[in-house]
Each structure stands twice: as structure tokens, then as C-alpha cells.
Amino acid sequence: MRVLISVDMEGIAGVVDRADIAPGSPEWALAREWMTDEASAAVRGVLAFDQDAEVLVCDAHAKYRNILPQRLDRRARLVRGTPRPHDMLTGIDSAVDAVCLIGYHGRAGTADSVLAHTISGAVISSVRIDGTALGEIGLSAALAAHYGAVPVLVSGDDTVAAEAEEVAPGIRAVIVKWARGGHAAENLHPAVASERIEQAVPEALAARASVRPPRFAGPVDLEVDVRRPEMTERALLIPGMERRGPCTLGFSGLGLPESYGLVGVIADLAGIA
Incomplete structure (x- = not known):
């Protein structure tokens, strides 16, 4: 094990x-x-x-x-x-x-x-x-x-x-x-x-x-809400990243592991603001 x-x-x-x-x-x-x-x-x-x-x-x-x-x-x-x-x-x-x-x-x-x-x-x-x-x-x-x-x-x-x-x-x-x-x-x-x-x-x-854990098959849709509108700006430099609201970033088409990793990238980039 x-x-x-x-x-x-x-x-x-x-x-x-x-x-x-x-x-x-x-x-x-x-x-x-x-x-x-x-x-x-x-x-x-x-x-x-x-x-x-x-x-x-x-x-x-x-x-x-x-x-x-x-x-x-x-x-x-x-x-x-x-x-x-x-x-x-x-x-x-x-x-x-x-x-x-x-x-x-x-x-x-x-x-x-x-x-x-x-x-x-x-x-x-x-x-x-x-x-x-x-x-x-x-x-x-x-x-x-x-x-x-x-x-x-x-x-x-x-x-x-x-x-x-x-x-x-x-x-x-x-x-x-x-x-x-x-x-x-x-x-x-x-x-x-x-x-x-x-x-x-x-x-x-x-x-x-x-145990019945959450499962997400295939490409997923990721949305991340940040705390201030200006925090979206650097994250939007990532190809494929979308602004879906004043404080909402979205990305579709990646698998779960890649989307999981992208959350950390968004946190790092948005945190620069």
C-alpha cells in the first residue's frame, strides 16, 4: 500500500x-x-x-x-x-x-x-x-x-x-x-x-x-473569483484565460490536474496586484 x-x-x-x-x-x-x-x-x-x-x-x-x-x-x-x-x-x-x-x-x-x-x-x-x-x-x-x-x-x-x-x-x-x-x-x-x-x-x-470523492471526468471548466478587479489583469495574460466578470477569471478545456495547478498560478499572478 x-x-x-x-x-x-x-x-x-x-x-x-x-x-x-x-x-x-x-x-x-x-x-x-x-x-x-x-x-x-x-x-x-x-x-x-x-x-x-x-x-x-x-x-x-x-x-x-x-x-x-x-x-x-x-x-x-x-x-x-x-x-x-x-x-x-x-x-x-x-x-x-x-x-x-x-x-x-x-x-x-x-x-x-x-x-x-x-x-x-x-x-x-x-x-x-x-x-x-x-x-x-x-x-x-x-x-x-x-x-x-x-x-x-x-x-x-x-x-x-x-x-x-x-x-x-x-x-x-x-x-x-x-x-x-x-x-x-x-x-x-x-x-x-x-x-x-x-x-x-x-x-x-x-x-x-x-468514500465517495468528487470526480470530474474529461476537460473541466475552471472559474476563480479574485478579491479586486485589478487582480485579473496579469492572469489575463495567460493564453486562453477569460474575464467572466469584474472579479471572475475562467478557463475551459484543461484536465483536472492542469486546472488545479492553474489555480495556484492565478493566485501568484493576481497577488502581484
Whole structure:
């Protein structure tokens, strides 16, 4: 069995504020430890289910250099650094059997969700694939399913659990904190959060046949809403990109992996504005 563990930071137990996730801040230094420990817990859970499994951990926050390599379970391999293909899900291919999403957060616009956003909170207000609004949970689940991998588990706050069930019915959710606003939460102790993740992963892998992830066949239609009209200008230099509204960019004809990658390109170009 081959399992990919994608690890973001906003949904980690204890993380509630932008200072917690900003590289270089004292709070980020602590959050890196919590993030690495939750990733290691997921690794242990995979190997409890299948001791011969190949486990790849993908650092999926900011510039993808947050997880502490020396602190991570040594039985896993770690993907870190950017730029790279498939961004938050680097390592996904047809050989991967299952995907775990650790430390994920709600999509942009989710009320009372801790640090909710989609790809870039400063730039993007919505992403739609064939008319379906997807946050990072949905995009990652859809990309996993495209390659035949099952998104079996997600961890984060209670709004994450609700969103995950909406986009991928049957996925197992581990709630490590309860949102009390966009920058506040009732948190489990980091050690307890890790314990719950470790216990849930084998159960999620055993039940993977019951998950119904989002699937998009063939070329898809991508729409991205940015926050200000001037943010569309540089993205419109991409051949084939359309302006469909003052703040809406559209692109048709690409497959799901290419459309997934294009969202990140739009975020980078529009962010220059």
C-alpha cells in the first residue's frame, strides 16, 4: 500500500491566528512542532494498518517548508519546498492508494471557521470546477480521486468535518478543535489531537471503499473569483484565460490536474496586484 499524507497548518490543534502560521514568527516555530507531531501520528496510523506501507508526507503550507524533518517519524519520506507539481498534493500518482489530509481548514467564505481561505486568502474568494465550489479539501480530494487514490481522512476544526462530508461523503474526519470564530477555537491538547489522528487513520483506511470523492471526468471548466478587479489583469495574460466578470477569471478545456495547478498560478499572478 502507498499512502500520501498532505499536511497543512491552519487546521492543526492549537493554531488559531495568522501569527501562528507566519514563517519566522515565534508562534510559527511552536506550530511547526505541533504540525510535525500530527503528521507523525498519521504515519503511525498508516503503519499500524499496514506495516509494509510506503508513506509519503507532503508539507502543504505556505512555501512548503514547515515540517521539521528531524522530528518527523523516520519511516516516512518528506516532500518539501516549492515550486513543484501538484502543490499541496505533490507525490500523487496512479500508484497511491489513499490520501490523508491533516491540518486542513475551511474554504473561503466559511462562517466561524478558523483561518478559512482557499489557496490564497489575500487573493481568492472562490474556486469552482464545473460550477461546484471547492476549497482546499475538495480540490485535494478531487485530485486524489482523479489518480485513483481514495481521500480517506481529514483533520481540522468542526467546520472542516462538515465541509469534508459535503464534498466527499464517507470520509473520516478527526476534529482537533472547535471553531469559536475566524481566529479563535477550543483546542484539544496537541498530544491528544495526535492520539486521535493515530487511532482514526487505520479505521479510515479499512473503510476506504465507502468514500465517495468528487470526480470530474474529461476537460473541466475552471472559474476563480479574485478579491479586486485589478487582480485579473496579469492572469489575463495567460493564453486562453477569460474575464467572466469584474472579479471572475475562467478557463475551459484543461484536465483536472492542469486546472488545479492553474489555480495556484492565478493566485501568484493576481497577488502581484
